[in-house]
Amino acid sequence: MPKFAANLSMMFNELPFLDRFAAARAAGFEAVEFLFPYEHPAEEIAARLKGSGLQNVLFNAPPGDWNAGERGMACLPERRAEFRDGIKRALDYATALGCPRLHVMAGLAPAGGARDTLLATYAANLDFAAEECAKASVKPVIEPINHRDIPGFFLNTTAEAASIIEALGPERVGLQFDLYHCQITEGDVTRRAQELLPFIAHMQVADTPGRNEPGTGEVRWDFVFDAIDSMGYRGWIGCEYRPKGETLAGLGWMQKYREHDA
Ligand SMILES: O=C(O)C(=O)[C@@H](O)CO
Ligand SMILES: [Mg+2]
Numbered sequence: 001m002p003k004f005a006a007n008l009s010m011m012f013n014e015l016p017f018l019d020r021f022a023a024a025r026a027a028g029f030e031a032v033e034f035l036f037p038y039e040h041p042a043e044e045i046a047a048r049l050k051g052s053g054l055q056n057v058l059f060n061a062p063p064g065d066w067n068a069g070e071r072g073m074a075c076l077p078e079r080r081a082e083f084r085d086g087i088k089r090a091l092d093y094a095t096a097l098g099c100p101r102l103h104v105m106a107g108l109a110p111a112g113g114a115r116d117t118l119l120a121t122y123a124a125n126l127d128f129a130a131e132e133c134a135k136a137s138v139k140p141v142i143e144p145i146n147h148r149d150i151p152g153f154f155l156n157t158t159a160e161a162a163s164i165i166e167a168l169g170p171e172r173v174g175l176q177f178d179l180y181h182c183q184i185t186e187g188d189v190t191r192r193a194q195e196l197l198p199f200i201a202h203m204q205v206a207d208t209p210g211r212n213e214p215g216t217g218e219v220r221w222d223f224v225f226d227a228i229d230s231m232g233y234r235g236w237i238g239c240e241y242r243p244k245g246e247t248l249a250g251l252g253w254m255q256k257y258r259e260h261d262a
Contacts, residue, residue, distance in 0.1 A: 002225045005031035007240040011247045025052040033058035033238040042096035057236045058101040062086035072105025075122040075154040087129050091136045104140045106154035130172035143176035146184040165199050174201025183208045190227040206241035215253040
């Protein structure tokens with residue numbers, strides 16, 4: 001049975017961030033993910049997790065100046081020191097929150113930047129992240145992102161991600177397989193999931209093209225989730241979608257997975 005985690009950066013936006021934990025638990029979730037915890041003390045988030053009986057299964061390393069458009073810095077040669085500091089900061093949070101996965105965003109490829117240099121920086125930074133994460137029993141994950149949502153993002157395809165992971169060692173760095181991005185960039189999502197299964201350490205989902213709940217767009221999710229389950233994926237699937245209306249009203253698609261569980 002697929003296991004779904006609520007993405008608290010996108011879901012339950014009717015509430016302030018810290019109140020979304022209890023709301024997710026009341027809606028039946030047992031796990032949550034979010035983009036960035038850094039505006040809140042780790043102890044405060046840990047208390048919300050404990051108080052709601054939730055586990056935190058994923059969050060992101062500091063991305064640089066998000067409001068200025070930055071989307072990570074792992075591929076940026078001149079940001080290596082900042083990248084390293086960010087990984088250490090993220091691991092302090094991961095330790096406090098008991099979180100097993102850390103999403104390390106590649107960043108935007110600078111105009112005119114030589115791809116070989118960016119790739120070498122990306123690999124070296126991920127190697128550093130893998131070393132540090134291993135000490136904290138955390139697995140860093142990388143995610144190919146479509147060019148429509150983040151134009152210029154350095155990592156776009158699952159093939160690129162797989163070749164980087166293969167070089168670094170799939171036991172050290174995993175794939176964050178976001179079916180929404182894959183459907184936009186590549187399609188063929190169940191075949192991709194099957195081929196990439198040995199690399200996948202976390203999944204995320206939203207329907208396409210609107211990035212809303214499963215069932216609001218073009219994909220037949222019953223088929224996809226059954227296929228993912230049958231192929232033996234037992235990790236978390238983060239609900240990284242923007243609810244079309246109120247979060248709770250849009251959770252009908254999950255009902256059959258809960259009823260099956262009972
Ligand atoms: O956008 C996504 O997809 C993510 O998973 C985020 O972590 C990065 O924007
Ligand atoms: Mg994602």
